[in-house]
Amino acid sequence: xxxxxxxxxxxxxxxxxxxxxxxxxxxxxxxxxxxxxxxxxxxxxxxxxxxxxxxxxxxxxxxxxxxxxxxxxxxxxxxxxxxxxxxxxxxxxxxxxxxxxxxxxxxxxxxxxxxxxxxxxxxxxxxxxxxxxxxxxxxxxxxxxxxxxxxxxxxxxxxxxxxxxxxxxxxxxxxxxxxxxxxxxxxxxxxxxxxxxxxxxxxxxxxxxxxxxxxxxxxxxxxxxxxxxxxxxxxxxxxxxxxxxxxxxxxxxxxxxxxxxxxxxxxxxxxxxxxxxxxxxxxxxxxxxxxxxxxxxxxxxxxxxxxxxxxxxxxxxxxxxxxxxxxxxxxxxxxxxxxxxxxxxxxxxxxxxxxxxxxxxxxxxxxxxxxxxxxxxxxxxxxxxxxxxxxxxxxxxxxxxxxxxxxxxxx
Amino acid sequence: xxxxxxxxxxxxxxxxxxxxxxxxxxxxxxxxxxxxxxxxxxxxxxxxxxxxxxxxxxxxxxxxxxxxxxxxxxxxxxxxxxxxxxxxxxxxxxxxxxxxxxxxxxxxxxxxxxxxxxxxxxxxxxxxxxxxxxxxxxxxxxxxxxxxxxxxxxxxxxxxxxxxxxxxxxxxxxxxxxxxxxxxxxxxxxxxxxxxxxxxxxxxxxxxxxxxxxxxxxxxxxxxxxxxxxxxxxxxxxxxxxxxxxxxxxxxxxxxxxxxxxxxxxxxxxxxxxxxxxxxxxxxxxxxxxxxxxxxxxxxxxxxxxxxxxxxxxxxxxxxxxxxxxxxxxxxxxxxxxxxxxxxxxxxxxxxxxxxxxxxxxxxxxxxxxxxxxxxxxxxxxxxxxxxxxxxxxxxxxxxxxxxxxxxxxx
Numbered sequence: 001x002x003x004x005x006x007x008x009x010x011x012x013x014x015x016x017x018x019x020x021x022x023x024x025x026x027x028x029x030x031x032x033x034x035x036x037x038x039x040x041x042x043x044x045x046x047x048x049x050x051x052x053x054x055x056x057x058x059x060x061x062x063x064x065x066x067x068x069x070x071x072x073x074x075x076x077x078x079x080x081x082x083x084x085x086x087x088x089x090x091x092x093x094x095x096x097x098x099x100x101x102x103x104x105x106x107x108x109x110x111x112x113x114x115x116x117x118x119x120x121x122x123x124x125x126x127x128x129x130x131x132x133x134x135x136x137x138x139x140x141x142x143x144x145x146x147x148x149x150x151x152x153x154x155x156x157x158x159x160x161x162x163x164x165x166x167x168x169x170x171x172x173x174x175x176x177x178x179x180x181x182x183x184x185x186x187x188x189x190x191x192x193x194x195x196x197x198x199x200x201x202x203x204x205x206x207x208x209x210x211x212x213x214x215x216x217x218x219x220x221x222x223x224x225x226x227x228x229x230x231x232x233x234x235x236x237x238x239x240x241x242x243x244x245x246x247x248x249x250x251x252x253x254x255x256x257x258x259x260x261x262x263x264x265x266x267x268x269x270x271x272x273x274x275x276x277x278x279x280x281x282x283x284x285x286x287x288x289x290x291x292x293x294x295x296x297x298x299x300x301x302x303x304x305x306x307x308x309x310x311x312x313x314x315x316x317x318x319x320x321x322x323x324x325x326x327x328x329x330x331x332x333x334x335x336x337x338x339x340x341x342x343x344x345x346x347x348x349x350x351x352x353x354x355x356x357x358x359x360x361x362x363x364x365x366x367x368x369x370x371x372x373x374x375x376x377x378x379x380x381x382x383x384x385x386x387x388x389x390x391x392x393x394x395x396x397x398x399x400x401x402x403x404x405x406x407x408x409x410x411x
Numbered sequence: 412x413x414x415x416x417x418x419x420x421x422x423x424x425x426x427x428x429x430x431x432x433x434x435x436x437x438x439x440x441x442x443x444x445x446x447x448x449x450x451x452x453x454x455x456x457x458x459x460x461x462x463x464x465x466x467x468x469x470x471x472x473x474x475x476x477x478x479x480x481x482x483x484x485x486x487x488x489x490x491x492x493x494x495x496x497x498x499x500x501x502x503x504x505x506x507x508x509x510x511x512x513x514x515x516x517x518x519x520x521x522x523x524x525x526x527x528x529x530x531x532x533x534x535x536x537x538x539x540x541x542x543x544x545x546x547x548x549x550x551x552x553x554x555x556x557x558x559x560x561x562x563x564x565x566x567x568x569x570x571x572x573x574x575x576x577x578x579x580x581x582x583x584x585x586x587x588x589x590x591x592x593x594x595x596x597x598x599x600x601x602x603x604x605x606x607x608x609x610x611x612x613x614x615x616x617x618x619x620x621x622x623x624x625x626x627x628x629x630x631x632x633x634x635x636x637x638x639x640x641x642x643x644x645x646x647x648x649x650x651x652x653x654x655x656x657x658x659x660x661x662x663x664x665x666x667x668x669x670x671x672x673x674x675x676x677x678x679x680x681x682x683x684x685x686x687x688x689x690x691x692x693x694x695x696x697x698x699x700x701x702x703x704x705x706x707x708x709x710x711x712x713x714x715x716x717x718x719x720x721x722x723x724x725x726x727x728x729x730x731x732x733x734x735x736x737x738x739x740x741x742x743x744x745x746x747x748x749x750x751x752x753x754x755x756x757x758x759x760x761x762x763x764x765x766x767x768x769x770x771x772x773x774x775x776x777x778x779x780x781x782x783x784x785x786x787x788x789x790x791x792x793x794x795x796x797x798x799x800x801x802x803x804x805x806x807x808x809x810x811x812x813x814x815x816x817x818x819x820x821x822x
Contacts, residue, residue, distance in 0.1 A: 065773070087747050097769065101770060104769055128615075292784075293780070309676075310678075312677075314677060315482050315483055316480050358512045358515055361472070363817070369475065369476050375704040398769070402772055406773060407773070409772075
């Protein structure tokens with residue numbers, strides 16, 4: 001299969017891009033005619049790397065707008081009560097809605113952490129995007145379920161679909177024992193997997209940790225458990241002190257910034273200047289729909305920049321080019337995906353952005369406009385691993401996915 | 412002219428809405444057949460009030476992405492240098508681009524403050540939306556230009572187009588003398604106009620004011636000049652203390668919150684809990700494109716809520732219903748426009764929202780989804796004063812406006 005994208009804007013100049021199977025095969029105008037199975041007119045479009053959403057609970061999309069604006073504990077009670085009722089079918093429908101939304105806003109990969117991993121797998125395979133499916137682990141699941149989850153992870157360690165990987169995902173230090181963290185990390189090491197977790201999200205998490213674990217911060221506690229390495233991908237990381245940032249940098253662990261969620265839940269402000277200064281690996285995620293309430297990575301980039309600027313009183317606390325790289329190339333790299341850049345030999349993941357959209361005018365700098373102005377209406381085409389998943393802002397099957405999602409408005 | 416919107420969702424139930432000329436004439440299903448010049452199918456759409464953007468510099472849309480992420484003073488120098496070159500034609504093109512963007516994201520009114528008011532007026536009239544055109548006043552314009560500006564305001568006080576009003580707009584306390592503020596306020600009173608200004612945007616503005624004016628805050632200083640009343644619409648109002656908020660409430664002056672701008676320029680965090688507690692009049696604005704960089708009021712609502720929640724560590728610091736009212740009904744009311752609610756007898760300003768959009772799923776609560784999830788792709792139709800300005804997300808003439816705007820990418 002060959003796809004030729006003609007006359008598309010790449011780094012400020014027009015070119016042709018030939019995709020062969022799942023690879024960017026040749027970038028540049030050819031003297032001779034090029035044969036292709038599909039030709040895409042790239043005129044008035046810019047080709048950019050798509051987004052890699054490094055923290056999400058996709059199934060929660062069916063809970064969008066379920067309950068809002070209550071004090072945290074009351075809100076959590078309502079969400080947890082509703083979550084406990086959800087079936088495998090619900091998670092399948094929620095994950096499909098989430099993936100539809102991600103495709104429409106330019107995202108090609110998500111790291112998920114939720115329940116019913118078989119439902120999630122089914123949805124991801126049908127929709128054709130990349131995912132790291134984190135199998136959520138908590139002590140209160142009980143030994144039998146935990147054993148089953150680990151058996152699943154071992155079994156699916158070398159799953160046939162190259163777009164999909166799995167990860168043990170110990171939920172957080174306040175729901176998982178040290179023993180469970182160690183078991184999860186060993187499972188990840190043995191199977192060459194990543195390990196997902198939530199970390200240092202709130203002040204109370206840090207304070208409780210210090211009380212329980214000889215004054216150690218959550219980062220120190222996990223480091224001493226031996227579960228911090230480049231396999232470790234931690235969401236939130238809001239309340240890192242200088243020492244925590246240094247540990248993360250040294251261990252090469254990944255800190256996933258979720259600005260909308262941290263703001264909406266009043267968790268605090270991620271210390272972007274500190275994390276940058278210590279050369280930590282920083283990625284970007286939307287978190288689940290209940291604490292966001294959408295999965296738009298363009299919006300998340302803008303929130304990240306503006307939050308850093310106001311939070312640290314500096315106009316260059318996080319720049320457009322920096323956050324764009326964090327949301328694209330960096331996220332792919334941290335998950336070992338050879339994509340996130342439009343370069344010959346890389347996996348053919350890309351978006352085509354509509355340069356005639358009003359939010360892209362004038363278009364002196366496409367990155368500035370993508371970060372600070374764009375929304376989903378600017379994303380015209382999405383290609384994942386050489387497959388066109390959206391053209392003219394239309395995704396196959398979207399009506400059916402929407403119809404199924406509507407049911408949850410009443411339930 | 413009669414427009415019938417059939418089977419549209421209003422407050423959770425389906426109904427028909429008849430617009431006669433520029434008024435919501437009847438809301439409810441009719442037993443008898445209804446004649447209309449235009450019938451709009453409202454199936455799978457919700458009707459909502461549109462947005463009233465209370466602070467904007469529309470012409471700056473042609474400067475979108477011109478320069479970013481520099482320290483404030485360096486950035487301002489670059490912007491000011493470019494602004495000084497702009498012609499009447501540039502402002503016309505920029506304002507048309509801004510209005511196109513506003514219509515596409517559901518906005519029906521904007522309060523503008525910029526130069527070349529004839530260009531702005533021409534753009535507003537052609538595009539057919541509502542505006543309050545603030546004529547920017549600063550001491551350094553010189554006496555002759557100021558006299559001309561006041562003459563223009565007196566002449567256009569009773570302009571024939573009911574959608575358009577004008578306002579003297581003294582720029583800020585650090586660019587306008589007390590004498591100029593008084594002259595502007597007297598002009599507003601004499602002509603039954605509003606007066607726009609910037610106020611308490613940065614810490615240094617407040618500190619400098621105290622030094623120069625016997626320790627008075629900017630609010631106290633303006634109050635003592637006698638220029639605070641319900642005619643006074645002040646943008647930013649970031650650094651209000653308790654006394655400032657009480658003065659604003661007592662004077663019934665309007666504080667326009669611009670969260671994106673305040674975050675992007677590191678100005679600070681608007682004290683939403685204080686302003687709510689003191690029952691201040693609060694409205695919402697996007698500010699100009701250089702400090703935002705778009706004019707989306709849905710995005711601005713989300714930023715307002717999330718900034719208040721993280722800034723004041725409270726999940727209910729600003730609720731979805733509250734910010735939606737601030738962005739719609741409140742803004743209209745403060746400018747004396749009998750609109751902003753879908754009610755019989757009100758001016759027929761409304762949007763139809765596409766309930767089949769992925770960001771609106773599931774749609775248990777349309778306000779929650781509009782505030783926390785929606786983007787411009789959710790806005791299908793916009794009606795301003797009984798005229799359809801957008802249907803199926805298409806605006807008349809948009810290609811031509813975009814073509815003209817493209818020029819500025821290179822200049």
